[in-house]
Amino acid sequence: MVAKGVIVLVAFPVLAHAVFTLTSLVLGMVLPSLLPLAGSWSDLAAKAAVVATFLVALRVSFGVCRRMWPITV
Numbered sequence: 001m002v003a004k005g006v007i008v009l010v011a012f013p014v015l016a017h018a019v020f021t022l023t024s025l026v027l028g029m030v031l032p033s034l035l036p037l038a039g040s041w042s043d044l045a046a047k048a049a050v051v052a053t054f055l056v057a058l059r060v061s062f063g064v065c066r067r068m069w070p071i072t073v
Contacts, residue, residue, distance in 0.1 A: 003070050012065045020057035027053060
């Protein structure tokens with residue numbers, strides 16, 4: 001029970017934050033060179049990239065934590 005609590009309360013949020021931060025840093029460097037600042041379209045693309053990055057971070061964190069989840073026999 002303690003292992004499950006640690007995974008849910010510590011590992012999942014830490015992994016999600018780490019993946020989100022790393023992906024945001026990479027997209028932050030690449031996205032301006034791909035999309036020129038052209039008004040509202042680039043703002044919409046930037047917001048979509050943040051949402052996509054958040055969803056990817058949650059999915060990766062879920063996958064890692066699912067592997068760490070203890071199996072009861």
